[in-house]
Amino acid sequence: MSTLHTVNKSPFERGSLASALAHALPGDAVLLIEDAVVGVRAGETAAAQALKAAMPGCAIHVLGPDLAARGIAADGVVDGVTIVDYGGFVDLAAAHDKVQAWL
Amino acid sequence: MEDLGGLVVKFAVVVNEGPYTHQASDTAYQFTKSALDKGHEIFRVFFYHDGVNNATRLTVPPQDERNVQKNWSELAEKHSLDMVVCIAAAQRRGILDADEAKRHGKGDGSANIAPGFRISGLGQLIEAGIQADRLVVFGD
Amino acid sequence: MSDSKRFLYVNRKAPHGTVYALESLEVVLIGAAFEQDVSLAFLDDGVFQLVKRQVTTGIGVKNFAPTYRALGDYDVKKLFVERESLEERGLTEDDLMEVTHENDDEEDVSSIEIVDRARMAEIMAAQDVVLSF
Numbered sequence: 001m002s003t004l005h006t007v008n009k010s011p012f013e014r015g016s017l018a019s020a021l022a023h024a025l026p027g028d029a030v031l032l033i034e035d036a037v038v039g040v041r042a043g044e045t046a047a048a049q050a051l052k053a054a055m056p057g058c059a060i061h062v063l064g065p066d067l068a069a070r071g072i073a074a075d076g077v078v079d080g081v082t083i084v085d086y087g088g089f090v091d092l093a094a095a096h097d098k099v100q101a102w103l
Numbered sequence: 104m105e106d107l108g109g110l111v112v113k114f115a116v117v118v119n120e121g122p123y124t125h126q127a128s129d130t131a132y133q134f135t136k137s138a139l140d141k142g143h144e145i146f147r148v149f150f151y152h153d154g155v156n157n158a159t160r161l162t163v164p165p166q167d168e169r170n171v172q173k174n175w176s177e178l179a180e181k182h183s184l185d186m187v188v189c190i191a192a193a194q195r196r197g198i199l200d201a202d203e204a205k206r207h208g209k210g211d212g213s214a215n216i217a218p219g220f221r222i223s224g225l226g227q228l229i230e231a232g233i234q235a236d237r238l239v240v241f242g243d
Numbered sequence: 244m245s246d247s248k249r250f251l252y253v254n255r256k257a258p259h260g261t262v263y264a265l266e267s268l269e270v271v272l273i274g275a276a277f278e279q280d281v282s283l284a285f286l287d288d289g290v291f292q293l294v295k296r297q298v299t300t301g302i303g304v305k306n307f308a309p310t311y312r313a314l315g316d317y318d319v320k321k322l323f324v325e326r327e328s329l330e331e332r333g334l335t336e337d338d339l340m341e342v343t344h345e346n347d348d349e350e351d352v353s354s355i356e357i358v359d360r361a362r363m364a365e366i367m368a369a370q371d372v373v374l375s376f
Contacts, residue, residue: 001368006239008127019255019287023364034126065133086137093134093237094112094143100253100373101240103119103263119263119376152266152376191269225273232372233248233277240375243261 002027004096008034008103011047020102021054029059031084031092037066040077048078055080063089113144115235117228119242121156122171123164128157131241132174139182146235147185148175149228150220152242155193158186160217172217179219186220187227198222248371249280254289255375258308259299264292265307267376272310275317282370283314286325286363290332293324293355295340308340315344320354327360 005024011017017039020030032040039047040062051060064083067074074083084092093099116135120127135145150157157172164170179186188198199207200222201214216222232238252271258264274281285293292311299306314322322342329335336357343351358366367373 003368003373008130008243015287016255022360023367025364025368028368033130063130086133087141089134090114090138090141090143093114093138093239094110098371098373099237099239100367101242101375103240103242103255103375117374151270152262192266225270226277228270228374229250229274229277229279232250232374233279238372238374240373242376 001098002029002096004028004092004099005030006099006101007032007036008101010035011039011050012045016102017047018050021050021058024054024058026057029061029092029096030054031061031063031089033063033066033089037062037070037072040067040081041072042076042078051078051081061088061092111143112138113146113234113236114138115146115231115238116148117231117238117240117242118148118150118154118157119152119240121153122162124153125243127241127243128154128171128175129169131239132171132178134239134241135184136178139178145182145184147187147227147231148179149231150186150188151192151225151228153192153196154242155188155196155198158188158193158198158217158220159215161215176217176219184219188216188220188222189228190222190224193222247279249282249369250274250372250374251367251370252281252283253367253373253375254283254285254292255287257288257291258297259302259304263376264289267374268307268310270374270376271314271319272317275319281319282321282323282366283319284323284325284363284366286328288328288332290324290328290334290339293322293339293342294334295338312340312342314342315354318344320344322355323358323363323366324355325360325363326357329357 009016204214297308
């Protein structure tokens with residue numbers, strides 16, 4: 001039983017990402033969408049550190065179209081984070097037993 | 104992650120936010136469209152909370168902008184999607200079909216539900232959770 | 244395989260500021276008729292939904308908090324509240340309303356179980372369907 005956790009809030013504004021990471025189990029995946037993508041920029045931010053700490057027990061993915069829309073370059077994301085498109089989102093949802101949204 | 108190797112998954116999609124203020128409905132639409140493009144099945148799209156506002160035919164967005172309601176309606180027509188609007192949430196927010204408009208004395212022509220959407224109860228959400236392989240929620 | 248699924252309703256938002264807590268509760272009540280294995284999770288600001296002595300007359304909205312106490316009548320018996328979320332907000336179990344159901348011996352027992360974060364993660368992992376609002 002593995003779960004795809006989706007997070008759509010900026011980690012600089014809300015605690016959704018921290019909460020999702022605190023409840024994700026090894027083998028789960030986290031997908032950042034919408035405003036949550038601002039948290040994957042590489043750098044010395046608390047969000048980047050939290051994501052690094054969560055890997056590799058938990059795979060971290062980010063929705064590419066949301067990154068592009070917010071002016072974040074694909075090569076500027078935290079090492080190890082995988083960029084997916086909407087089709088990749090569907091694949092992740094299909095590959096895990098359930099999807100849990102951290103709204 | 105297991106390799107499903109082309110297996111068809113039956114998805115249920117829940118949309119909890121209205122169009123334009125929040126991206127949730129757009130993301131849900133892109134997800135649904137991609138899932139269908141990949142050959143998966145969409146058991147139902149359920150609109151709840153302010154998500155019911157996606158179902159009004161009275162929106163008139165500027166011509167150079169996306170029309171969220173129209174996108175959903177066209178996707179539903181193309182793929183025979185079952186798009187259900189929660190009746191309790193819809194009544195609170197003024198989304199009516201012809202029967203509801205009549206029942207509440209709102210006058211002829213006040214039904215505003217867009218093509219492809221139907222109004223029904225919350226039981227349809229639970230049923231979607233039971234019947235679908237995966238339920239995916241989009242909201243705020 | 245059993246034909247009932249494990250449904251978890253995840254509540255992470257405080258009540259009254261937005262409609263989510265109320266409309267989530269409405270789903271739980273309707274869903275109860277479907278005889279699934281239902282659990283409710285209260286974490287983050289969602290723990291405020293169960294705080295006792297909510298008075299909404301001053302804000303002019305209907306108080307739906309008493310409805311939680313009726314959940315037992317709908318056979319909804321598992322309300323998991325995260326201990327860390329309570330502590331982070333300066334709350335204890337004593338700040339929560341009493342929610343009970345009748346057990347097999349016809350005794351009223353608490354439906355609320357305080358669980359730590361690790362246990363909450365396990366509870367979430369064990370579900371078939373997770374509904375978040």
